[in-house]
Amino acid sequence: MQPYEYIKSFTDAYRNAEDLSAAEREYRCLAVQFPYVFDPIGDDDLFAGKLKAPEVGLWPEPLGGRGVCFHYDEKKFLRLIEENADGKGRELQAILSFWEKENTRKKIREAYPADIAGALPYDDVYYKESCVAFPLYRVVGIYLDYEKLLANGIGGLDGVIAGRLAKAETDGDSGAVLTLSFMRKELALFAEVCERYASQAESMAARAAGKRKKKWERLARTLRKISSGKPETLHEAMQLSSRYTLAAGSYNYGRMDDYLGGFLARDLESGVISKDEASEYIRSLWRLIAYRDSVFHGRVIIGGKGRRNEKTADAFALLAIEASKTVAETEPQLTLRVYEGMNEAVAEAALDCIALGRTYPMLLNDDVNIPAVANAFRVSEELAREYLPFGCGEYVLNHQSLGSPNGIINLLKALEVTIRNGFDALSGKKMGLALGRLEDFPTFESFYEAYKKQIGYYMEILARQEALEYEVVAKQAPFLLISALFDDCIERGVPVLSGGIRYLGGTVETYGNVNSANSLFAIKSLVYDKKVISPEELVKALDANFEGYEALRQKLLAAPKYGNDIDEVDGLAADFHQFVCEKARAQNEATGLHSYLVVVINNQANTQVGAYTLASADGRGAYDALANANSPAGGTDTQGATAMLNSLVKMDPSIHAGSVQNMKFSKTLVTEHRDLFRALLRTYFKQGGTQAMINVFNRGDLENAMREPEKYGNLIVRVGGFSARFVTLPKDVQTEILSRTLY
Amino acid sequence: MKGILFNLQRFSIHDGPGIRTVAFLKGCPLRCGWCHNPESFKRGVQSVNGKTFGYEISAGEVVAEALRDKAYYEESGGGVTFSGGEPALQKDFLLSLLTLAKENNLHTCVETCGFAETEALLEISRQTDLILFDYKISDPETHKRHTGQPNGLILRNLKALYESGSKIILRCPVIPGVNDHDGHFSAVKNLRRQYPGMLGAEIMPYHNMGESKWKELGLDYGFAGLKNPDEKTVNEWKEKVKTRDAAL
């Protein structure tokens, strides 16, 4: 199908469903969308797994684009309109106007009450507008129940739903009948896609010879099989799980070692495949995940407590790490959950991969995170063992909870407007609560209280925005393929966002945490305690971006900074962290969300929102990047890696849904002093470290890459919660990464 | 008990085993031309062109700082190292540091240039787990030319420490054009044969990071422009001091 035809059909399907249920509309739209978006199997692919982003479509979050649920890609539309100057172009223009009104993001905005609309900008424009807080439009962090999928197969799953449907019919539960019957129909759509691919594979097999023929034949068999039957081999299980992920619109691949380990062990034992073949499968899947290019997503989780069979899972985990060594891509975001007593071979393989500079696997510490998640989410430790990070590092409970990060708050910007009595000097507009100017507060405590009030104001707005967003999205589409693999949805006969799951939560991304803490400390010690800077002078200097205030700036820079294991400043940082996290966590009741939690993650928003943040009291210049997540501000950690790590662990991990720690280590340390590097990480984890995302470079690599990018095309760096080729990053992001201390 | 440091460095991985904190005590009897810590020369706190070098600190404060990383030492087999300058120049301070460190179960190293009173060194070594003993130049005349003192006392002290049963690692700075010749490497080897109970000999390749500090202090750096040796050269040097029975 050509784009024009597709766009028309999809839009017609949507329009013609005006009087129908959301479930039926979703089904009809997907029936058009599926055949269009699934690309043919590539010659070198061992699995069917390619997908394109449609001009208009229905996903929880569109691939690569901004939007949620029913969404459209304006750029693609405009290009098509330009290419079709005739009647088609006019028609497309009309369709574009239709979607400008009908897209789900628009519907969410229209639902805002006055106070939300007044406090947040109209759009998710954190990268191009000056504001304290922003909404994000998406539903992300979907981890499907692969165990259930693989244990039942599509046919079996359909049987389970049919059984529940029969009961709903007897009970006269019309809502459940609707949900479950369209759930079955969508499963059938998925089966059709598999059949279509099987046909492609069969015709390819007919034309191929030798090894290629074998590959196409295997694919054809697998695809026929999984369209209804239960998968029995590793190949079938990998095909079914990855393909379903794409169809459902999820970007994460779950605890892969756990759900594939058994298949691997069985295949190896029965001699169906060799270890090398298994590795080849995994590498191919890795390439397909990378091909999807979802940047912040693509999580594959290995390791950790709570797996059904650690032995078989670890065997898969080892191959997964091996694949990440050879497939030098920025995805999948391979993540290893570590714990005391884990398989040493897996831990060592992980260090080997990290030492290669792959940035993977990222390490998460179960021993700290499980009790922390239990507390933060208010669930049992048993359940907390199912915590999984998605995106840039936010936790959810495997196929039981959602916690889409749908709001951003720039805490440093909040400080900026607070000291100016609710005024944004950059845009010249009123912003936030007007609580007085810095000089109006007689004590640091009274000022700190005002700042907290400001943050509380935005937190409440953001939490309500998130609940509202879910509500609107739920009315637009039930996401039945997702609901089928989320706990309780089938049993309840209710879709995922409408009360189908027990733990519908939300998260808020906080930025500028560390700059704010350092600024607070400087204000406390220099303005209030020692009185060496007057409040008026400070604000003037910040307004002037320190021009003419060089001596004052030096004093600010010389004030102790978080990241050096200095108790007084770290203590204030921890207190501030506590406040921000608890404030968010307290929003669950008013919003009806199961949880609403801070995530101290980072993509590149620290650089992007920094560009709209004036000079700050920590000595940071106007528009400079903010510190990355909970890590020290670039270059301010001068006391060595142990001091930096000691500072990190002072932040309570049990009140948020994840905090990422980016660290830069030299190649020499991780290779020539491996035992010390290992000891460093182990101790950090024992002391309470939650997570480590490790970059490994040679000294000078980044500088050289900025000078001669053509020679460093393969230099992969961890930006925040995602990895990227360094040379493809914008200059300001490169500079921020360079500024981080290399140990 | 207070003393004077010019630096307190955490997460050190080159000054003794494991992850360590190194306290650099100010004051040195030698004047090595390549020294990368020239701020250690003078014993007292100094002020040069508005910049202060060195600070007074109590033994308790130093050890408290070191204790912050105790968990890291325990995991890596590390501890605390007292270096300089020449730490023996602040003998009483050093002894109280060592006592306090021991009371807190920290593994201790002392790095010495060997140019100190023999009795003092012996007393220090009795309180220390491991001595890092610098051995710079084998020929006494050349030694004097480059460090300001001949090496007789240093060699006698090494012998005395060895005979007293101290655990010793020899630390050998190799400076291109000064001591990167076979004669010196054989002398190192000979020492290892002479004192087979020594735990090893480490090559400390020349590094030019001291150059800017000499300037800051208003001093003339005699090795201006000298390049750091490359990895291959360093590896060759390491080979040359290996002995059959005591590889490190």
Ligand code: SF4
């Ligand atoms: S003995 Fe060490 S500190 Fe003293 S001058 Fe020589 S190199 Fe510098």
